[in-house]
Amino acid sequence: MLLLISSAAADVNFNRCxxxxxxxxxxxxxxxxxxxxxxxxxxxxxxxxxxxxxxxYRACGRGTESFSFPTFAQESSAWxxxxxALLSQLPFGAxxxxxxxxxxxxxxxxxxxxxxSLSLSAVNTRWIGRLxxxxxxxxxxxxxxxxxxxxxxxxxxxxxxxxxxxxxxLLPQNDAWWERxxxxxxxxxxxxxxxxxxxxxxxxxxxxxxxINALNSPNQDSNSNGQSIGLLWLWLYxxxxxxxxxxxxxDRQWLxxxxxxxxxxxxxxxxxxxxxxxxxxxxxxxxxxKPGTPSFLKFPNDDIYRTLPIFDFARVYxxxxxxxxxxxxxxSVAEKAWHAQGLVRGDGTKDDIVLCxxxxxxxxxxxxxxxxxxxxxxxxxxxxxxxxxxxxxxVIYFTPAKGLGCRSLCILLYGLVSTxxxxxxxxxxxxxxxxxxxxxxxxxxxxxxxxxxICFSRAGKTLAFLNALFLFGFCLAHLGNGFSNCWCNSSYxxxxxxxxxxxxxxxxxxxxxxxxxxxxxxxGI
Numbered sequence: 001m002l003l004l005i006s007s008a009a010a011d012v013n014f015n016r017c018x019x020x021x022x023x024x025x026x027x028x029x030x031x032x033x034x035x036x037x038x039x040x041x042x043x044x045x046x047x048x049x050x051x052x053x054x055x056x057y058r059a060c061g062r063g064t065e066s067f068s069f070p071t072f073a074q075e076s077s078a079w080x081x082x083x084x085a086l087l088s089q090l091p092f093g094a095x096x097x098x099x100x101x102x103x104x105x106x107x108x109x110x111x112x113x114x115x116x117s118l119s120l121s122a123v124n125t126r127w128i129g130r131l132x133x134x135x136x137x138x139x140x141x142x143x144x145x146x147x148x149x150x151x152x153x154x155x156x157x158x159x160x161x162x163x164x165x166x167x168x169x170l171l172p173q174n175d176a177w178w179e180r181x182x183x184x185x186x187x188x189x190x191x192x193x194x195x196x197x198x199x200x201x202x203x204x205x206x207x208x209x210x211x212i213n214a215l216n217s218p219n220q221d222s223n224s225n226g227q228s229i230g231l232l233w234l235w236l237y238x239x240x241x242x243x244x245x246x247x248x249x250x251d252r253q254w255l256x257x258x259x260x261x262x263x264x265x266x267x268x269x270x271x272x273x274x275x276x277x278x279x280x281x282x283x284x285x286x287x288x289x290k291p292g293t294p295s296f297l298k299f300p301n302d303d304i305y306r307t308l309p310i311f312d313f314a315r316v317y318x319x320x321x322x323x324x325x326x327x328x329x330x331x332s333v334a335e336k337a338w339h340a341q342g343l344v345r346g347d348g349t350k351d352d353i354v355l356c357x358x359x360x361x362x363x364x365x366x367x368x369x370x371x372x373x374x375x376x377x378x379x380x381x382x383x384x385x386x387x388x389x390x391x392x393x394x395v396i397y398f399t400p401a402k403g404l405g406c407r408s409l410c411i412l413l414y415g416l417v418s419t420x421x422x423x424x425x426x427x428x429x430x431x432x433x434x435x436x437x438x439x440x441x442x443x444x445x446x447x448x449x450x451x452x453x454i455c456f457s458r459a460g461k462t463l464a465f466l467n468a469l470f471l472f473g474f475c476l477a478h479l480g481n482g483f484s485n486c487w488c489n490s491s492y493x494x495x496x497x498x499x500x501x502x503x504x505x506x507x508x509x510x511x512x513x514x515x516x517x518x519x520x521x522x523x524g525i
Contacts, residue, residue: 012485017060018503022046030055034400036500049504050400056486056501065484072480078210079226080475082203083233089196089240091309093250103308106461109468111235112385112422113460117312118242119377124319125149125246127368131327138334140169143178144326147286150185152319153248153312154255155289155305158326163350165326166357167268168285169333173276174266181262181286188254189247196244203237211521215514229475231521232392232411235384243309252307256288263287269350301432301453303425313425317433320370329357374426381422387523389415394520400502404494406483410474417467424460428453 021031024045031039031048039048051059090107092100107114132145158165168174190196207230214227249255263284267276279285289305303314333356389411396408404412432453477483490499 011066012061012063014060014065014484014503017056018049021051021055021059022048026055026059032500034502034506036401036495036498049506050500050502053486053490053492053499053501056490060486060501062487063485065481067480067482075226075229075479076475078206078213079230080233080479082206083230083236086199086203086236086240089199089244091243091248091250093307095251095253099306099308102461102465103310105468106310106464107239108471109464109466110418110421110425110460111239111388112381112418113313113425113464114239114310115235115384116377116381116422116426117310118239118246119380120316120373121152121246121248121309121312122242123368123373123376124152124316127373128152128323130368131323132330135327135331135334138330139172140175140178141330141334143175143182144330146182147178147185148319148323148326150182150189150249151255151286152315153250153309154252154307155315155318156259156322157287157289158322159283159285159287161283162354162357163268164266164279164283164285165329166350166353167276167279168266169326169330170353170356171267171269171276177262177266177285180265181258184258184262185249185255188249190244191247192244196240200237200240215518226475226479227521228392228395228407228411229478231395232388232414232471234388234391238384246309248309248312250307250309252288255307259286259288260284269353271349271351273349273352301428301457303428303457304432314429314432316370316374316429332357378426382419385418385422386415389418391520391523394516394523398516398520400505401489401491401495401500403491403499405491406488406493407474407478408491409493410470410478414467414471414474417463417470421460421463421467424456424463428456428460431456 020026022045026045028039028041028043028045028048030052031043031045032050032052033039034050036050087104087108090104092103128145128148132141135141168177210230211227260281263279263286264281266279266285268279268283270277291302291305301314303311304318306314336356393408393411393415396411397404435450435453483489486501490501492499
């Protein structure tokens with residue numbers, strides 16, 4: 001915003017400046033072609049289309065070109081506004097308005113983080129399905145996998161009592177409980193809707209049309225057009241599509257209500273064969289973790305219980321532990337049922353069914369490890385983040401004067417800070433997991449492992465919030481001529497003593513420039 005204010009205060013007119021230069025008022029010293037090469041000594045000043053930075057200062061001044069509302073409105077409506085409208089398609093649903101607003105800022109400030117969480121959710125969904133496929137078929141297998149997939153967007157806990165765990169796995173009477181739970185959790189999955197589909201189609205069509213127009217308009221002002229802005233926001237498209245497909249439920253209060261209603265229908269075995277009791281309210285099979293509960297005390301970081309999808313990264317270790325603990329018992333029952341050529345009898349006593357879930361040796365699962373899933377999600381996040389960042393960077397970098405300038409440096413900084421925020425949050429989740437897994441009381445280690453996750457989490461969130469504000473400010477300044485001055489247009493940061501200011505693009509130069517722009521656009525898409 002300061003750049004916009006300064007551009008309005010300093011009235012620099014580069015068109016008038018170029019006219020004065022081409023009229024010969026400043027001689028031929030410092031006159032260049034579009035590649036920064038001096039024009040021949042016997043050349044005419046009227047042929048000059050670029051000048052050195054020193055001559056630009058003398059002829060045009062050190063101020064910034066004035067703000068042009070028509071140009072700003074046209075460029076922002078073509079390159080920026082459609083992406084801002086698409087933000088509304090991200091999954092909301094937190095019970096706190098401030099938390100929803102913070103979620104948007106975190107997503108914009110660190111696309112790497114939200115893409116990482118999305119990728120983790122996708123690979124975890126596939127992992128859970130394949131995990132239960134490795135076990136012998138048992139009546140509630142399908143419902144179990146679907147329930148865990150639906151609950152991965154919140155921090156849930158399985159009742160640790162052996163009798164409750166064995167009852168929900170083995171008792172046929174609890175098949176109805178599994179069905180009721182899954183139908184309740186999937187009832188509000190919206191998936192694809194007409195509004196979401198046409199919103200995405202509109203953004204895609206608008207992007208294609210504006211790209212075609214930009215690649216065929218050599219006379220447009222290259223220093224204020226929004227191609228790099230549009231490409232910088234491309235990460236939002238796959239994120240919105242991915243979350244529409246997964247359709248996570250973010251309303252914590254609604255989830256708690258559904259788990260309580262379903263839990264009231266579960267039954268548990270007793271000491272009398274064939275007799276079952278309703279599950280007591282303090283031992284419902286599945287509940288949500290809350291700060292201060294015994295399960296939560298293992299984790300010093302409160303990101304784990306936030307139900308907004310961007311925080312899925314914090315639950316990856318907890319989800320892995322809960323699912324594998326359940327699968328140990330489930331696999332034991334399924335194997336015994338298969339060897340018995342039928343269902344394990346569920347009409348025994350409590351001790352009988354608990355014994356059916358017991359394994360003498362821990363199960364060694366050979367599928368994707370949690371580290372492998374994290375690696376896949378990390379690669380996907382970095383590829384998308386830096387694919388879109390690099391495309392926006394290259395569009396500016398190859399625009400004369402070719403080199404690192406104010407705009408390209410801002411784009412590079414945005415990508416770096418986004419990645420740094422993601423790194424802090426991933427480190428916070430790992431440290432929180434290490435804190436919960438540390439054996440035995442060791443005060444010095446305990447203080448460190450409980451303090452560092454909080455510090456990394458706060459650092460990551462702060463970087464993401466500041467980066468989001470930086471991006472909005474950069475977009476407004478870029479589209480509003482805030483960077484349109486001799487120093488920024490000459491790419492002085494990269495070219496230094498060879499910095500020069502290019503005023504116009506001849507048709508032959510625009511052909512090569514269009515090739516570079518097309519390559520950058522292809523990289524982003």
